[in-house]
Amino acid sequence: MERPLTEHIRKDLRPLTLKEYEQVGGYQSVRKALKDMAPKDIQSVVKDSNLRGRGGAGFLTGLKWSFVPMDSSIDTKYLIVNADEMEPGTFKDRLLLESAPHQLIEGMIVSAYGIQANISFVFLRWAYKEAANNIRFAIQEAYDAGYLGHNILGSGFNLEMHLHTGVGRYICGEETALLNSLEGKRATPRAKPPFPQVSGLFGKPTIVNNVETLSCIPHIVNKGADWFQKLSLTNDAGTKLFGVSGKVRTPGLWELPMGITMRELLEEHAGGMQDGLKFRGALPGGASTDFLVEQHLDVKMDYVSIAAAGSRLGTGTMIVLDDKTSVVGFVRNLMHFFAQESCGFCTPCREGIPWIEKILTSLEAGKGEGHDLNLLDFHTKYLGPGNTFCALAPGAMEPLQSALRYFRKDFEQYIAEELPHTTDPLPVKRN
């Protein structure tokens, strides 16, 4: 089984130096692209590969790039890698950033060439200190070796690359809030359209792609679109970094073909549930996805199949819920996160999520009232798609709405004060 993204990651996780990376074929795609390919050839191979964005939304990468104007009169275009990984339960980009920085930089150079961007940024999560050190070092090595800067490898193509560390806010991962943050403004999302591909950083055409997405690019350029498609077991191409957290035997991260089943991921790779615990459900791709339950265990982990099952592949990093953990506590914990991370710009999100958190907290404390479930149902619609400025609140509603659908009895039991057994240290307080 091929694992192009992680093949050269060492067991001790130390990143390869530029020399070591070149010895295993590193930067070949830059040579190939700049010598033998026109920007439109790069765009074509990426489009044909069917690569979908690995940040969570799964938008087709080639399609996104095709919106960038290629008019030579445009003086500045930007490429930004969104490395602000803050989705709960998600730690896949961290591995690539810390342990394969040159692969990302290589992907950025080829992608920038493909859209003819001359300035690039790594927008990095503040807390990823080791990644910052490794990326900074690798960027300098790439400059010293002539892969970055002026007239790269004598091709006439120029590219600057800058590392920018964020301030530790979830909303900065939303691409237009990220742009505002990078411009030194308050990190609130912008209205779309215009999409950043047309009017992004400082009003210039800008592509924002995820770390894993851009790390796929060197391999696609070197080995072709067909090869990339065939890595997958289904129509959604490539391999994927899948993660599992929760009370499984061996939580972790694996590069696997797109389209493996949830069961395989859970049982073969994560080792199944810990002794004495049963699987109740899982959020398949970070916290802002809908629960899938036992009946979905044979669903294929790809964008189309997971959507057909009523959820989203998201970041592909699954959070598992067991039968001894309180569902209400689990969801309340997520709502606490989303309430804290709301940027406060639009009213439904700013006011609605804290209200949900309060209702769930009071349920847990045995102070629930009959109409609380109706209120929660109401909020899932009121904060759903189309009612808020960005995807934060609709994303937050996904675990809640699906928990209310699949585990409604648990919520009702809290109201009836027949609390489900839990091993969690819940702050259950009674009058």
Ligand code: NAI
């Ligand atoms: P989105 O679907 O609005 O956009 C995804 C990408 O496609 C963007 O780059 C956007 O510019 C482009 N796009 C979408 N529609 C387009 C159109 N009509 N024309 C041109 N371009 C278009 O999703 P969004 O709000 O960017 O991301 C939400 C996702 O982010 C969620 O699915 C969530 O799973 C994920 N997420 C991931 C995090 C992480 O740490 N990796 C953190 C927070 C959220």
